[in-house]
Amino acid sequence: MTETTNASPLDLPVLTRKDFVSDQEVRWCPGCGDYSILAQTQKVMPDFGYPKENIVFISGIGCSGRLPYYMNTYGFHTIHGRAPAIATGLKAARPDLMVWVITGDGDALSIGGNHLVHSLRRNVDIRIIMFNNRIYGLTKGQASPTSEFGKVTKSSPYGTIDYPVSPLAIALAAEASFIARSVDTHTEHLQGTLEAAGKHHGSTFVEVLQNCNIFNDGAFRDFTDREVRDDRMLALTHGKPMIFGKDRDKGIRLNGHQPEIVTIGENGITEANLLVHDETDPLIAFMLAHIYWPEFPVPVGVIRRIHRPTHDRLISEQIEQAIASRGTGNLRRLLDGGETWTVE
Amino acid sequence: MTAVEERKTTERQLERVTIRFAGDSGDGMQLTGTQFTRTAAVFGNDISTYPDFPAEIRAPAGSLPGVSGFQLSFSSTEIHTPGDEPDVLVAMNPAALKANIADLPSGGALVVNEDAFTPANLGKVGYTANPLIDGSLSKYNLFSIPVSTLNVRALQGLELTNKQMDLTKNFFALGLMFWLYERSMDATLAWIDEKFSKRPVIAEGNKRALKAGYNFGETTEIFHERYIVPPAHLKPGRYRNITGNEAAALGFVAASQLAERPLFYGSYPITPASDILHQLAGYKNFGVKTFQAEDEIAAIGAAIGASYGGALGMTGTSGPGVALKSEALGLAVMVELPLVLIDVQRAGPSTGMPTKTEQADLLQVMFGRNSDSPIPIVAPATPGECFQYAIEAWRLALKYMTPVAFLSDAFLATGAEPWPIPDPDTLQSIAVPNRTEKAGFYPYLRDPETLARPWAVPGTPGLEHRIGGLEKADVLGNVSYDPDNHHTMQMLRQAKVAGIAADIPPLEVHGAPEGDLLILGWGSTYGAIRSAVERLRARGETVSHAHLRHLNPFPANTESVLRSFRRVLIPELNLGQLLMLVRSRYLIDAVGYNRVRGKPFRIVEIEAEANRLLAELKVAAT
Numbered sequence: 001m002t003e004t005t006n007a008s009p010l011d012l013p014v015l016t017r018k019d020f021v022s023d024q025e026v027r028w029c030p031g032c033g034d035y036s037i038l039a040q041t042q043k044v045m046p047d048f049g050y051p052k053e054n055i056v057f058i059s060g061i062g063c064s065g066r067l068p069y070y071m072n073t074y075g076f077h078t079i080h081g082r083a084p085a086i087a088t089g090l091k092a093a094r095p096d097l098m099v100w101v102i103t104g105d106g107d108a109l110s111i112g113g114n115h116l117v118h119s120l121r122r123n124v125d126i127r128i129i130m131f132n133n134r135i136y137g138l139t140k141g142q143a144s145p146t147s148e149f150g151k152v153t154k155s156s157p158y159g160t161i162d163y164p165v166s167p168l169a170i171a172l173a174a175e176a177s178f179i180a181r182s183v184d185t186h187t188e189h190l191q192g193t194l195e196a197a198g199k200h201h202g203s204t205f206v207e208v209l210q211n212c213n214i215f216n217d218g219a220f221r222d223f224t225d226r227e228v229r230d231d232r233m234l235a236l237t238h239g240k241p242m243i244f245g246k247d248r249d250k251g252i253r254l255n256g257h258q259p260e261i262v263t264i265g266e267n268g269i270t271e272a273n274l275l276v277h278d279e280t281d282p283l284i285a286f287m288l289a290h291i292y293w294p295e296f297p298v299p300v301g302v303i304r305r306i307h308r309p310t311h312d313r314l315i316s317e318q319i320e321q322a323i324a325s326r327g328t329g330n331l332r333r334l335l336d337g338g339e340t341w342t343v344e
Numbered sequence: 345m346t347a348v349e350e351r352k353t354t355e356r357q358l359e360r361v362t363i364r365f366a367g368d369s370g371d372g373m374q375l376t377g378t379q380f381t382r383t384a385a386v387f388g389n390d391i392s393t394y395p396d397f398p399a400e401i402r403a404p405a406g407s408l409p410g411v412s413g414f415q416l417s418f419s420s421t422e423i424h425t426p427g428d429e430p431d432v433l434v435a436m437n438p439a440a441l442k443a444n445i446a447d448l449p450s451g452g453a454l455v456v457n458e459d460a461f462t463p464a465n466l467g468k469v470g471y472t473a474n475p476l477i478d479g480s481l482s483k484y485n486l487f488s489i490p491v492s493t494l495n496v497r498a499l500q501g502l503e504l505t506n507k508q509m510d511l512t513k514n515f516f517a518l519g520l521m522f523w524l525y526e527r528s529m530d531a532t533l534a535w536i537d538e539k540f541s542k543r544p545v546i547a548e549g550n551k552r553a554l555k556a557g558y559n560f561g562e563t564t565e566i567f568h569e570r571y572i573v574p575p576a577h578l579k580p581g582r583y584r585n586i587t588g589n590e591a592a593a594l595g596f597v598a599a600s601q602l603a604e605r606p607l608f609y610g611s612y613p614i615t616p617a618s619d620i621l622h623q624l625a626g627y628k629n630f631g632v633k634t635f636q637a638e639d640e641i642a643a644i645g646a647a648i649g650a651s652y653g654g655a656l657g658m659t660g661t662s663g664p665g666v667a668l669k670s671e672a673l674g675l676a677v678m679v680e681l682p683l684v685l686i687d688v689q690r691a692g693p694s695t696g697m698p699t700k701t702e703q704a705d706l707l708q709v710m711f712g713r714n715s716d717s718p719i720p721i722v723a724p725a726t727p728g729e730c731f732q733y734a735i736e737a738w739r740l741a742l743k744y745m746t747p748v749a750f751l752s753d754a755f756l757a758t759g760a761e762p763w764p765i766p767d768p769d770t771l772q773s774i775a776v777p778n779r780t781e782k783a784g785f786y787p788y789l790r791d792p793e794t795l796a797r798p799w800a801v802p803g804t805p806g807l808e809h810r811i812g813g814l815e816k817a818d819v820l821g822n823v824s825y826d827p828d829n830h831h832t833m834q835m836l837r838q839a840k841v842a843g844i845a846a847d848i849p850p851l852e853v854h855g856a857p858e859g860d861l862l863i864l865g866w867g868s869t870y871g872a873i874r875s876a877v878e879r880l881r882a883r884g885e886t887v888s889h890a891h892l893r894h895l896n897p898f899p900a901n902t903e904s905v906l907r908s909f910r911r912v913l914i915p916e917l918n919l920g921q922l923l924m925l926v927r928s929r930y931l932i933d934a935v936g937y938n939r940v941r942g943k944p945f946r947i948v949e950i951e952a953e954a955n956r957l958l959a960e961l962k963v964a965a966t
């Protein structure tokens with residue numbers, strides 16, 4: 001199924017979720033959204049056809065950064081914000097591996113913003129899963145780059161005066177080839193999103209809205225709670241009109257270039273009037289990256305998916321070309337190169 | 345032509361000549377110097393060069409900050425430095441004269457392009473009178489030549505703009521020097537043809553300029569003597585001319601072959617390290633993967649990732665970049681992965697003087713990380729040694745599973761010397777195996793001898809495990825906050841690096857193994873120290889030289905070497921960094937000699953300091 005596995009899936013022992021559970025005791029706070037993300041991650045792992053020794057989880061620092069310890073794969077818990085850089089080098093050296101990066105909103109967007117942007121623009125074939133709890137969890141509750149304006153936190157007793165960023169918009173500006181959003185508690189949707197992420201080849205960015213019940217409890221409750229979520233979230237499907245609502249009667253339409261919410265059946269609106277999701281259209285992606293509750297339903301699912309050669313592939317191709325045109329490097333000839341002379 | 349037959353130029357044989365070419369940074373002085381160097385090297389002289397250029401790519405034309413210089417010494421005997429002072433100064437404009445004249449000893453030859461000594465150019469650098477005619481240069485042997493005019497005349501008939509003609513005048517100066525030192529123009533002519541193969545008119549212009557300079561020497565009467573510097577008695581073998589950065593790049597490719605693992609080089613451009621990136625980027629057919637990262641942190645991060653995957657992950661930079669890499673270096677110490685950090689030092693602090701040399705990052709690479717996080721340090725002493733120590737750095741990194749610092753500097757990186765080309769068959773394997781055996785595998789179970797942990801790379805079935813920056817439980821490698829475990833691990837990391845002392849050559853002493861004075865150096869100061877010691881010994885002083893190539897750990901015999909002398913002098917291009925390490929480690933009352941002018945030591949400076957100490961010793965003895 002993937003071009004880089006060495007054995008066909010048929011030859012491999014069939015793995016299950018259990019094969020991906022490590023012997024380490026999970027140490028997040030009880031009730032933390034990270035548990036669900038871990039569970040869904042372990043659940044989808046068997047689906048990719050990689051033997052587990054060929055899967056690597058690399059994380060930065062933060063509560064999210066603990067995840068690799070709980071995966072029975074190779075894992076590297078690195079330093080704050082730098083996981084995408086380390087993953088870039090690993091993937092460049094080892095194109096045969098399936099590499100995942102686990103990061104948080106502070107890790108990815110604050111201290112590691114530069115690496116995030118550059119690994120995405122290079123189309124490094126890594127899957128970056130960003131746990132967005134809109135707070136610094138591990139350091140006990142300071143404002144993060146996604147904290148809402150005015151938020152009172154330990155570090156902003158009078159309310160934060162920093163405007164938040166949209167992670168999806170950053171990923172889009174950086175030209176990630178796969179961008180998606182999901183929610184910790186929507187297990188099925190999250191599973192589907194991780195599955196799609198795992199199957200993509202290229203820079204993959206998934207924002208998972210994650211509840212930190214200790215320092216930012218209920219950050220997404222307004223639109224993720226079971227009773228309201230169908231009306232307040234917009235689940236995207238490529239090629240399908242943007243419909244939402246418990247009764248599936250609401251939709252998004254473009255009025256000029258402004259999105260607006262319309263009701264099917266009112267004022268002569270039919271499905272045909274709605275915007276159709278296109279994962280390859282940058283303008284739609286831009287719009288989706290910027291609409292949010294309460295003005296709009298929160299888009300979830302795959303926002304963008306395009307295909308172009310990956311970073312490791314391009315590196316390997318240049319090497320193959322150099323060998324084809326100049327022959328495999330010969331050390332003796334290299335040392336003896338340039339202008340030489342002989343002393344008798 | 346008749347003039348040639350009638351003229352009588354005498355020939356004089358010299359042992360050594362030092363020429364400095366100086367001009368505007370747009371005048372091509374680096375190229376001129378390099379061409380002369382190649383010709384002298386191929387002729388068989390021993391050579392040593394010192395390119396000295398401004399950080400500005402094109403400072404305002406004719407200004408002092410824009411002066412670019414290239415000094416080279418070529419000799420019929422073995423030399424170690426590019427010469428304390430030039431015998432000949434070629435100054436292409438008033439700024440070049442002003443910036444360099446103080447270094448020319450009286451009686452030295454001064455060749456100037458008098459066409460550039462216009463009132464405007466003189467004014468730019470504060471000359472109120474023209475020094476070529478006001479007598480202020482009377483203590484020099486002045487050759488005032490209208491280089492621009494003569495050059496333009498030689499180019500008549502070629503379709504070149506005035507600007508293009510002007511750009512060839514450095515070749516006129518080069519041609520004149522070739523004539524003066526009886527050098528063949530062939531190598532440079534061939535080089536011009538190749539370089540400008542797509543622009544034949546430019547090639548022709550440069551060739552004519554070169555020949556015009558040569559013929560000018562031949563036909564005019566102003567030079568009465570030509571000089572011959574016979575070939576040196578270098579050891580038989582094949583040679584090439586090499587700079588430190590070139591030798592390092594070749595050494596790292598060799599290391600990759602000797603380790604049987606691909607090289608991955610992550611770097612962010614910075615002077616004077618960038619040339620290593622440029623050069624390695626061209627070695628793709630050796631499987632070398634280069635990565636121009638978004639910053640120095642990403643560069644080392646990617647290198648760590650590559651090493652984690654089983655490649656030779658390496659990163660290179662200069663001092664400011666090392667500062668950015670500190671945290672990631674600490675990670676490499678903690679996860680005990682092999683890695684090489686290249687630091688081509690330059691003058692600091694902060695941005696400092698980016699193109700100028702200094703050796704003031706020793707303590708930064710030694711200690712510049714949070715907590716105790718020891719890493720081995722190697723430091724080549726000459727451009728050619730950069731090859732050998734590139735391999736040595738990797739040998740240690742692989743055998744001991746540790747990051748290793750490779751300390752070069754701007755002088756080593758850009759300076760050139762003849763290099764005996766090594767035979768690859770004589771280079772020893774540095775290969776280490778991956779761990780594949782499942783039975784008895786623990787991520788931090790150490791080799792009893794080296795204390796290295798196993799290298800179990802992703803993709804190895806059955807060895808799935810997790811590593812990271814959090815403290816590790818001894819042997820098991822799981823996260824541990826156990827107080828005694830942390831103590832144990834800190835001691836183990838320290839012992840692993842300290843243990844390398846048993847695996848490196850002893851510190852060698854040049855000269856008597858004991859005596860009055862030992863001059864101890866490291867890095868690029870080798871040439872100046874060695875030359876000073878040779879002079880002192882020739883005068884009968886009991887002075888010896890020892891040069892450290894391993895700075896952490898020190899060779900095992902270091903203390904006994906130091907204690908064999910009444911006095912130890914440590915000259916450094918910093919404010920006393922090796923001095924501090926030596927004094928604190930051995931409680932030896934060594935003294936420093938410290939200069940930070942962005943320039944290499946001159947031999948006479950070290951000689952004078954040694955003389956001062958020797959005199960003190962004599963007084964103390966009486």
Ligand SMILES: Cc1ncc(C[n+]2csc(CCOP(=O)(O)OP(=O)(O)O)c2C)c(N)n1
Pocket residue numbers: 061062063064065080103104105106107108131133135136137138139144671
């Ligand atoms: C260089 C460095 N600076 C600061 C820290 C402290 N630190 C650890 S995690 C963190 C923020 C984590 O926030 P986020 O990425 O949102 O992760 P979360 O804990 O919320 O999952 C900080 C500031 C550190 N470990 N390293």
Ligand code: SF4
Pocket residue numbers: 027028029031032033034063133137138211212213214215
């Ligand atoms: S602090 Fe918040 S994010 Fe961290 S483990 Fe606890 S609940 Fe989860």
Ligand SMILES: [Mg+2]
Pocket residue numbers: 062104105106131132133134135136137144
């Ligand atoms: Mg967070």
